[in-house]
Amino acid sequence: NAGVTQTPKFQVLKTGQSMTLQCAQDMNHEYMSWYRQDPGMGLRLIHYSVGAGITDQGEVPNGYNVSRSTTEDFPLRLLSAAPSQTSVYFCASRTGGLTQYFGPGTRLLVL
């Protein structure tokens, strides 16, 4: 199993550009989520999904969009990038209420 994979590893955007961060898992997990991590802070939940076709907002959803058309994929879209979205983004997946697995992260810099 590859586990949770994320692409790209690193991205530089200009203010106002849009982009999609990709996340995929091959463990057949129902639950997937996106977090952002800023210096000196823990991870904050952006959006999550409990299954294909079902998504919901987390703690910091503004400026981000998600969709879940398949069990495996959970892309995160930045609609119009802002410098405040400079961060490290982690995708995670798990089954039921148990252990959560994280992807390697995407470092995003918005100029």
Add this chain to the structure above:
Amino acid sequence: GIQVEQSPPDLILQEGANSTLRCNFSDSVNNLQWFHQNPWGQLINLFYIPSGTKQNGRLSATTVATERYSLLYISSSQTTDSGVYFCAVEQGGDYKLSFGAGTTVTVRA
């Protein structure tokens, strides 16, 4: 929302030393996990421990759910234990893990 406080914020250890990290949470939880973020940024799950005690090698964890805290013990620390340790909790099966700010551990040879 639920508050998660971790202490201490920073910890410097000499190789071979033991240490205890603490996680306090403000409300009842049905899920508590400890994670280690290594210096390369990778997050690894250490324990799923909503209550009770677990051990994995030199690491062990105890959660006292009725008193709303969890402890992570590192024994005979090694330089590879360096990184940030996060506690994360979830209430009522809402699938929203809330993270503490972490404890940064530096183990010196």
